[in-house]
Amino acid sequence: MRASVSTIAAIATPPGGGRRAVIRLSGPRALELGRETCRFAAENALSRRGAWRGRFHDGVGEQPVLALAMPGPRSFTGEDVLELHLVGSPPLVAAALARLVALGAELARPGEFTRRAFESGRIDLSRAEGVLALVEAESDSERRAAAELCFGGLGKRLEALRESLLDLRVLCEASLDFDEADTGHVPLEELVERGERVRAALEEALGWERRRTRRGGAPRIVLAGAPNAGKSTLFNALTGSRAIVSDVAGTTRDALVAPWVVAGVPCELVDTAGLSADFASGPDGHAQRFAKAEHEAADLVLRVCDAREAPPEHLPPRELLVRARCDLAQGPVGGPGVAVSAVTGSGLAELERAVAQALWLQPASGVARELGERHVAALEHARERLDEALALARARGPLDLVAEALRAALERLDEIEGHASPEDLLDRIFARFCIGK
Ligand SMILES: Nc1nc2c(ncn2[C@@H]2O[C@H](COP(=O)(O)OP(=O)(O)OP(=O)(O)O)[C@@H](O)[C@H]2O)c(=O)[nH]1
Ligand SMILES: [Mg+2]
Numbered sequence: 046m047r048a049s050v051s052t053i054a055a056i057a058t059p060p061g062g063g064r065r066a067v068i069r070l071s072g073p074r075a076l077e078l079g080r081e082t083c084r085f086a087a088e089n090a091l092s093r094r095g096a097w098r099g100r101f102h103d104g105v106g107e108q109p110v111l112a113l114a115m116p117g118p119r120s121f122t123g124e125d126v127l128e129l130h131l132v133g134s135p136p137l138v139a140a141a142l143a144r145l146v147a148l149g150a151e152l153a154r155p156g157e158f159t160r161r162a163f164e165s166g167r168i169d170l171s172r173a174e175g176v177l178a179l180v181e182a183e184s185d186s187e188r189r190a191a192a193e194l195c196f197g198g199l200g201k202r203l204e205a206l207r208e209s210l211l212d213l214r215v216l217c218e219a220s221l222d223f224d225e226a227d228t229g230h231v232p233l234e235e236l237v238e239r240g241e242r243v244r245a246a247l248e249e250a251l252g253w254e255r256r257r258t259r260r261g262g263a264p265r266i267v268l269a270g271a272p273n274a275g276k277s278t279l280f281n282a283l284t285g286s287r288a289i290v291s292d293v294a295g296t297t298r299d300a301l302v303a304p305w306v307v308a309g310v311p312c313e314l315v316d317t318a319g320l321s322a323d324f325a326s327g328p329d330g331h332a333q334r335f336a337k338a339e340h341e342a343a344d345l346v347l348r349v350c351d352a353r354e355a356p357p358e359h360l361p362p363r364e365l366l367v368r369a370r371c372d373l374a375q376g377p378v379g380g381p382g383v384a385v386s387a388v389t390g391s392g393l394a395e396l397e398r399a400v401a402q403a404l405w406l407q408p409a410s411g412v413a414r415e416l417g418e419r420h421v422a423a424l425e426h427a428r429e430r431l432d433e434a435l436a437l438a439r440a441r442g443p444l445d446l447v448a449e450a451l452r453a454a455l456e457r458l459d460e461i462e463g464h465a466s467p468e469d470l471l472d473r474i475f476a477r478f479c480i481g482k
Contacts, residue, residue, distance in 0.1 A: 050072055050073055050074025050124070051072055051150075051151045051214065052070060052071065052074040052075050052078065052149070052150050052151065053070065053071055053150065053152070053154075053157055053158070053161075054068060054069070054070045054078075054142060054145045054146065054150040054151070054152035054153060055069055055142075055151065055152065055153035055157075055158070056068055056069075056138060056142060057069040057070070057128070058133070063145050064132075064133050065130055065131065065132065065133050066070060066131050066132070066133040066134075066135075066138040067129065067130050067131070068128070068129040068131065068138065068141060068142055068145065069126065069127070069128050069129075069153075069158065069163060069408060070126065070127040070128075070129070070145065070150060071120075071121075071122045071124045071125070071126045071127075071153075071158055072124050072125065073124065074125075074149060074150070075124070075125040075126060075127040076079070076091045076114060076125050076127055076378075077117070078127070078145055078148055078149070078150055079091050079112055079114070079127045079129070080139075081148055082101055082102055082103070082144055082145065082148065083097075083099045083100065083101050083102070083110055083112055083129075083435035084099050084100050084102065084107075085097045085098070085099035085112070086098065086099060090112070091112060091114045091127070091347040092114075093114065093116065094114060094115055094116060094119075095113075095114055096111055096112065096113050096114075096463070097112045098110070098111055098112075099112065101131065101141055101175045102144075103137070103140040103143070103144040104139050104140075104144050104147070104386055105140065106140075108130055108132060108137050108141070109131075109132065110129050110130065111128060111129075112129055112130070113127065113128040113129075113130065115127070115128070115169055115361060117165075118119035118165065118167075120167075121158065121162050121167065121214070121315045122161040122162045122165060122167065123161065123162060123164075123165025123167045124161060124165065129141065130431060134462065141156065143404055147371070149444060159176045159345040159398055169200050169203075169325060170309075171199045171200045171203065171312060171420070171461055172200055175191050175192070175193075175247075178456075183206060196225060198253065199250070199254060199420060199461070201251070202246070202249070202250040202253060203250065203458060205246065205463060206243065206246055206247055206250060206458060207455065207458055207459070209239070209242070209243045209246065209456050210243055210431075210451060210454060211213060211455065212239070213236065213239055213243060213434075213451055214448060214451045214452060214455065216232060216235065216236060216239070216445055217236065217444060217448040218448050220232065221444050231387065233438050233439075234440045235445070237438050237439055238378055238403060239434060240431065240434060240435045240438065241435065243417045243427065243431065244431055244432070244435065245334040245337075247427060247431065248338045248428070248430050249337065249341045250379035250424055251337050251342075251424045251425065251428070252338050252339070252341040252342030252423065253342070254420050254421050254424060255342060255421060256258050263304070263306075263310075263311050263312050263313045264310070264312045264313070264344040264345065265312070265313045265315060265343050265344050265345075266305065266307070266312055266313065266314050266315065266343065266344065266345045266346075266347060266400060266404070267279055267314075267315040267317060267339050267340055267342075267343035267345070267346050267347065268314070268315065268317060268321065268347050268349055268366075269317060269336070269340050269346050269347065269348055269349065270319060270320070270348055270349035270350055270367075270369075271319050271320065271321060271350065271351075271439050272295050272296075272318075272319030272320075272321050272324075273292065273293075273294045273296075273319060274319060274349045274350055274351055274369055274370075275320065275349060275351065275370045275387060276296050276297065276316055276317070276349050276367035276368075276369075277289065277290045277296065277301075277316050278387040278388070279347075279349065279367070279369060279385065279387045279436070280301065280303070280314060280316035281387070282387040282390065282393060283305055283314055283393065283396075283397075284303035284304065284314050285303075286301065286303045286316075288301050288316055294319065294321070295318070295321070295324055295329060295332075296318065297316055297318045297319065297332075298318050298328065298329070298331075298332040298335075299332070299335065299455050300315050300316065300318075300335055300336065300339050301315065301316040302314070302315050302316075302387055303316075307397055307398075307399070307400050307404065308397065308401035310401070310404075312400075312404075315339050317335070317339045317340070318332035318333060318335065319336075320335075320336060320337070321334060329349070343363065344363075344404060345362055345363060345364070345365060345400060345403055345404050346361075346364040346365070346397075347364075347365050347366045347367050347400070348360060348365065348366050348367065349367045349369045350367070350369065350382075351368075351369060351370055351373075352368040352369060352370055352371040352373065352378045352380075352384055353370070353373060353374050353375075354367065355478050356380050356382055358383055362447060365382075365383070365399060365400065365403050366381055366382030366383070367382060367385060367396065368380075368382045368383065368384040369385055369386075369387065370386060370387075371384040371386045371391065372386040372389050372391070373389055383395050383396045383399050385455060419461075420470060422462050423457050423458065423460045423461045424457075424461070426457040427454045427455075427458045428454075430450050430453040430454035430457060431450070431451070431454045431465050432453070433450040433453075434447045434450035434451045434454065437450065
């Protein structure tokens with residue numbers, strides 16, 4: 046904890062005249078400064094979370110004010126926060142701010158409110174970066190990338206990854222302590238199996254982050270859908286490839302990539318295994334995970350379903366519905382999506398147009414990209430360490446080295462979120478093994 050925390054103040058609305066201007070204060074004296082500068086009609090003003098009307102005195106004159114009190118810790122910064130909503134007259138607002146500074150508030154530095162939010166644990170680092178990127182975004186694509194970061198897209202994935210990596214370490218470290226003499230009990234198989242699942246999740250997070258911050262490079266369009274929907278046949282028809290096609294469900298296993306020019310823009314088309322709950326184990330299980338990682342990394346997903354089946358009710362925003370094998374349907378295919386037949390070629394040109402329209406071809410740049418590159422690098426490092434751990438475990442190598450590689454992987458992940466916490470691990474080991482009981 047910091048020894049003495051200042052109370053910061055800043056004008057939170059854009060410079061220049063507006064209908065309203067907001068001065069925001071954060072810190073232990075925020076509410077007190079409000080009471081010192083404002084006169085309220087209500088006796089209990091600023092005593093709890095809420096809004097109060099009154100008049101702000103800047104030492105010379107007074108002006109109407111609406112004061113919003115947000116006591117910590119349930120405020121953006123985690124501290125007491127006060128917002129003073131004033132009439133948007135620049136000289137009056139400047140006088141109000143000067144008064145607050147004269148009474149002991151400090152002018153906030155750029156990003157200081159967000160920094161305090163991070164330091165008090167209200168937001169994680171990737172979200173704080175999202176706020177920064179959002180403020181500095183200059184184009185729509187930058188704003189979109191920043192907003193995704195801001196609302197915790199990466200944060201949520203990292204949290205889940207972190208959890209499972211920690212669990213792996215617990216498994217490893219606990220075995221180290223308890224099975225030293227009896228290595229037969231070391232659960233290496235379980236370790237490898239769970240490690241592979243974590244790796245797939247890491248891959249997914251990487252794909253997500255790469256897509257979010259993609260700048261140049263060819264847009265990646267991924268075919269998805271149930272087994273046998275006609276994905277590979279469509280892939281062949283669009284790219285002139287020769288992927289294996291058959292009426293056996295589960296034909297495609299590895300993802301195939303081929304260049305596809307959409308409305309003059311070079312893209313990549315990816316064919317993946319059909320998703321089905323029937324294919325959860327063995328090589329099919331791997332194929333399913335690869336497919337999911339591809340879907341995650343896609344700029345656009347083509348959701349392929351048979352034209353004779355009812356189309357899905359909801360489609361996520363990044364997906365385009367394709368009603369395949371429409372030559373087998375009786376009469377014209379109604380409803381949403383683009384009806385195509387890879388066999389007769391009907392609808393293929395229309396599909397290309399729809400893809401061009403749906404694709405977000407504008408690349409991300411600026412702050413969002415820089416941050417993205419840092420995240421991608423950290424995720425890649427974490428993956429390297431995890432691979433090391435897996436290779437050691439598969440070779441039945443020394444468990445302490447496996448544990449060490451897992452620790453390093455976690456450390457890389459924590460670089461993104463800005464918190465390394467060995468305490469966490471101790472807590473968990475403790476929770477799992479009640480020694481002395
Ligand atoms: N009549 C007709 N048959 C098609 C068309 N597209 C695919 N088929 C047939 O449907 C069957 C499945 O096609 P695939 O392309 O292998 O399907 P898939 O979605 O790749 O299947 P998985 O790889 O198992 O997920 C094959 O027998 C194809 O010949 C089409 O447009 N018209
Ligand atoms: Mg296929």
